[in-house]
Amino acid sequence: MEHQQHIANKNHHGHHDHHNHHAHMIADFKKRFWISLVITFPIIVLAPMIQNLVGFELGFKGDRSIQFILSSVIFFYGGWPFLKGMVEEIKKRSPGMMTLIALAISVAYFYSSAVVFGLNGKIFFWELASLIVIMLLGHWIEMKSVMGASNALQELAKMMPSIARRIKEDGVYEDVPIADIKSNEMILIRPGEKVPADGIVVKGESHVNESMLTGESKPVIKHKDDQVIGGSVNEHGSLKVKVKHTGEDSYLSKVIGMVKEAQETKSKTQNLADKAAAWLFYLALGAGLTTLVVWLSMGKDFDYALERMVTVMIISCPHALGLAIPLVVAISTSISAKNGLLIRNRTAFENARKITAIIFDKTGTLTKGEFGVTRYKSISNSHSDNELLQIAASIENSSEHPIAAGIVRKAKEKDLTLGAVEHFQNITGKGIKARFKDREIKIVSPGMLKELGVEAPSDAFKSDDETVVFVLIDSSLIGYIALADEIREESLVAINTLKERGIKVFMATGDNQRVAKAVSDQLSLDNFYAEVLPEDKQRIIKEHQQNGYFVAMTGDGVNDAPALAQANVGIAVGSGTDVAAETADIVLVNSNPQDITNLILFGRATYKKMMQNLWWSAGYNIVAVPLAAGILASVGILLSPAIGAVLMSLSTVIVALNAQLLKRQIKK
Structure with a gap:
C-alpha cells in the first residue's frame, strides 16, 4: 500500500x-x-x-x-x-x-x-x-452528487502488488518492496499472484489473466520469451520473469497517464444555474441602482429609496435558484440507482440526451466476460449429449482453466452429478487427461486431436467466435463441446433500441479480428475495431468526436479507462473493475446494456426538469423585481419586503415539488 x-x-x-x-x-x-x-x-x-x-x-x-x-x-x-x-x-x-x-x-x-x-x-x-x-x-x-472520477488513478495504482519476490544471484528468494525492483532483475511469480512489473518469461509456463488490462477475454498462455504485464494475474504455474519496465515506464503507468490526460482535457459543461446566476447578478445590480436613482429623482427620501433598492437586490437572488438543479440531480440519481444506473457526474443526465454515437467494449459489456458452453454433441451411440457433458465436467472439475470453469458451470446448470477422477494430468497447451470409471479420458484441443490422428466431425466448427474441445475415451472420439464468451441476452435488444433512435453503435475490443467480427455480425453493429490497445480506444473516441459525434463509451476494464475519461459520457458496467467505474460518469449497476436506453430517457427527463426549475426560480423575477422596485406604485401596488419574502418561499416550494414530479416521469 x-x-x-x-x-x-x-x-x-x-x-x-x-x-x-x-x-x-x-x-x-x-x-x-x-x-x-x-x-x-x-x-x-x-x-x-x-x-x-x-x-x-x-x-x-x-x-x-x-x-x-x-x-x-x-x-x-x-x-x-x-x-x-x-x-x-x-x-x-x-x-x-x-x-x-x-x-x-x-x-x-x-x-x-x-x-x-x-x-x-x-x-x-x-x-x-x-x-x-x-x-x-x-x-x-x-x-x-458530483464526486467525479478522482479515485480513478488511485484505483489503477491499487492493481499493482506492493511486494515482489526477487531472485538473488545465489538463487535465494527475497520479498522486497516493488519500488526496489530494477530492470533486468529476476523475479518469481507464483500461481494466484499479481505480476509486479512488466517483463519477459525466462522459465515456466502459465495462463495469465490480462482481461482487465488488455480486454482479451481469454487468459493468455505464457511460455519462455513471452511478455507479461504488471497488474495482470498469474493463474496457474510459477513463472520466472526478467524485469523489463518498472515505475513510470510500465504499461499500467502509461494507462494512468492517459486517464489523467483525458480527465484534464475533458471539456466541462457550464452549470446552467451559473449562467442564470450571471444574468441575475447583472439584473440585481442594474435594477437595484436604477431603483435608487429613480426614487431619489422623484423626490423620495434616501431611506425610502435605499429600502426599495435593497428589497430589489435581495429578491433578485431567489432561494429556489440554489436548489433548482441540485434537487433534480439528487432525485434523479436516487431513482436512477433503483433502475440500475449509478450517476457519478451531475452533467451525465444532461449530456446523455445529446448522445449520437456509442462505442461498446466487448468483453464483460456486450458479452458476459466468461466462457460459456454454446454447443455440445455426442457422436457415440453409447453416450448421450448430457453424458458427454457429465464426463467432461467431471474431468475438468480438477482444472482451473477458464474453459474448464465454463464446462463445469454448464453441467451444474443441467443438474448433472460430477464423478471422482484419478491420475489427473495437464497436457501442456493441448488439453488434459485423467481416469474416470477405470477408463482414460482426454479432453483436447483441435491441434492435439490432429496430432492423435483423429478427424474432427464436420459440424464441430460452426462459428468463428467459438473455441472447440474434443472428448476421447481410450483414444476414441465420443463428442465435442463448443464454448464462447457469450453475448448478453440484453445486448441485441439494447442495440436495436439505440439504432432506432438514430444512434450509431460501434464496438472496440482487444479480442482478435475473427471473434470481433462474429460478435459484430450477431449484433448488427455499425462498425467494429479489433485488437485495439488502450491508446487506440482513446484515439477512436477522439476521431469520432472530431467527426461531430457526441460520444458515449461503455466498458469495464482498465484498458477502457482512458477512453471512458475521453468520452463525452463514460459508462462503466458494474461487473468490471473499480477503476472503470471510477473513471466513468455513469455505472450500470446491473451490468445491463438495456440500461443505456434508460439512461438517455432519464437524461432527457432530468434536463427538462432542470430547465423548468431554472425558469421558475429565475423567471419569477420578471414579475417580482419590477413590483419591488415600485413600477406600479402610482396605482397603489408596491411589493413589500414581507410579500417578496413570501414569493421567494413559494418559489422554493414550487421548485421542490416540481423536482419530486420527476419520480413519476421516470417511472413512466
Missing part, C-alpha cells in the same frame, strides 16, 4: 490533492449548513416580519442586537464560501452563482446592520440567514 500511495503521489500528486480537497469541501459545506441552520431558528423567531405574518409578538430590549450578533456569525461563517467564491469569480471576470449570492447576503447584512445602528428602515436578517442556509444546503447536495 505504501508503494501504491507512492505511485499515486509521485505521478499524480495534484490529482490526489484535488480528490482530498473535494472531500474536504463536502464536509465543510455540511458543517457550515448545520451550524447555520441552528443559528437561523432564533433569528426567524425574532424577525418582526415573520411575527407579523404568523400573528404573534415577541420583543424585548436588545432583541435587535441579538439578531445582529447571530446574523453576523451566519454572514461571516455560513456565508464565507460565497464571499470567497465571489472574489474568485470577479478575478476571472465571470460572475456567477457565488457572486449573486454574495451580493444578496452582503446587501441584506450591511443594510440591516445599519438599521440596527440607527438607519431608518427594515431589517432583513431572516432573509439573510434563510438564503445562506438554503444555498449551503444546495451546494452540499450538489457536491455530494
Whole structure:
C-alpha cells in the first residue's frame, strides 16, 4: 500500500490533492449548513416580519442586537464560501452563482446592520440567514452528487502488488518492496499472484489473466520469451520473469497517464444555474441602482429609496435558484440507482440526451466476460449429449482453466452429478487427461486431436467466435463441446433500441479480428475495431468526436479507462473493475446494456426538469423585481419586503415539488 500511495503521489500528486480537497469541501459545506441552520431558528423567531405574518409578538430590549450578533456569525461563517467564491469569480471576470449570492447576503447584512445602528428602515436578517442556509444546503447536495472520477488513478495504482519476490544471484528468494525492483532483475511469480512489473518469461509456463488490462477475454498462455504485464494475474504455474519496465515506464503507468490526460482535457459543461446566476447578478445590480436613482429623482427620501433598492437586490437572488438543479440531480440519481444506473457526474443526465454515437467494449459489456458452453454433441451411440457433458465436467472439475470453469458451470446448470477422477494430468497447451470409471479420458484441443490422428466431425466448427474441445475415451472420439464468451441476452435488444433512435453503435475490443467480427455480425453493429490497445480506444473516441459525434463509451476494464475519461459520457458496467467505474460518469449497476436506453430517457427527463426549475426560480423575477422596485406604485401596488419574502418561499416550494414530479416521469 505504501508503494501504491507512492505511485499515486509521485505521478499524480495534484490529482490526489484535488480528490482530498473535494472531500474536504463536502464536509465543510455540511458543517457550515448545520451550524447555520441552528443559528437561523432564533433569528426567524425574532424577525418582526415573520411575527407579523404568523400573528404573534415577541420583543424585548436588545432583541435587535441579538439578531445582529447571530446574523453576523451566519454572514461571516455560513456565508464565507460565497464571499470567497465571489472574489474568485470577479478575478476571472465571470460572475456567477457565488457572486449573486454574495451580493444578496452582503446587501441584506450591511443594510440591516445599519438599521440596527440607527438607519431608518427594515431589517432583513431572516432573509439573510434563510438564503445562506438554503444555498449551503444546495451546494452540499450538489457536491455530494458530483464526486467525479478522482479515485480513478488511485484505483489503477491499487492493481499493482506492493511486494515482489526477487531472485538473488545465489538463487535465494527475497520479498522486497516493488519500488526496489530494477530492470533486468529476476523475479518469481507464483500461481494466484499479481505480476509486479512488466517483463519477459525466462522459465515456466502459465495462463495469465490480462482481461482487465488488455480486454482479451481469454487468459493468455505464457511460455519462455513471452511478455507479461504488471497488474495482470498469474493463474496457474510459477513463472520466472526478467524485469523489463518498472515505475513510470510500465504499461499500467502509461494507462494512468492517459486517464489523467483525458480527465484534464475533458471539456466541462457550464452549470446552467451559473449562467442564470450571471444574468441575475447583472439584473440585481442594474435594477437595484436604477431603483435608487429613480426614487431619489422623484423626490423620495434616501431611506425610502435605499429600502426599495435593497428589497430589489435581495429578491433578485431567489432561494429556489440554489436548489433548482441540485434537487433534480439528487432525485434523479436516487431513482436512477433503483433502475440500475449509478450517476457519478451531475452533467451525465444532461449530456446523455445529446448522445449520437456509442462505442461498446466487448468483453464483460456486450458479452458476459466468461466462457460459456454454446454447443455440445455426442457422436457415440453409447453416450448421450448430457453424458458427454457429465464426463467432461467431471474431468475438468480438477482444472482451473477458464474453459474448464465454463464446462463445469454448464453441467451444474443441467443438474448433472460430477464423478471422482484419478491420475489427473495437464497436457501442456493441448488439453488434459485423467481416469474416470477405470477408463482414460482426454479432453483436447483441435491441434492435439490432429496430432492423435483423429478427424474432427464436420459440424464441430460452426462459428468463428467459438473455441472447440474434443472428448476421447481410450483414444476414441465420443463428442465435442463448443464454448464462447457469450453475448448478453440484453445486448441485441439494447442495440436495436439505440439504432432506432438514430444512434450509431460501434464496438472496440482487444479480442482478435475473427471473434470481433462474429460478435459484430450477431449484433448488427455499425462498425467494429479489433485488437485495439488502450491508446487506440482513446484515439477512436477522439476521431469520432472530431467527426461531430457526441460520444458515449461503455466498458469495464482498465484498458477502457482512458477512453471512458475521453468520452463525452463514460459508462462503466458494474461487473468490471473499480477503476472503470471510477473513471466513468455513469455505472450500470446491473451490468445491463438495456440500461443505456434508460439512461438517455432519464437524461432527457432530468434536463427538462432542470430547465423548468431554472425558469421558475429565475423567471419569477420578471414579475417580482419590477413590483419591488415600485413600477406600479402610482396605482397603489408596491411589493413589500414581507410579500417578496413570501414569493421567494413559494418559489422554493414550487421548485421542490416540481423536482419530486420527476419520480413519476421516470417511472413512466
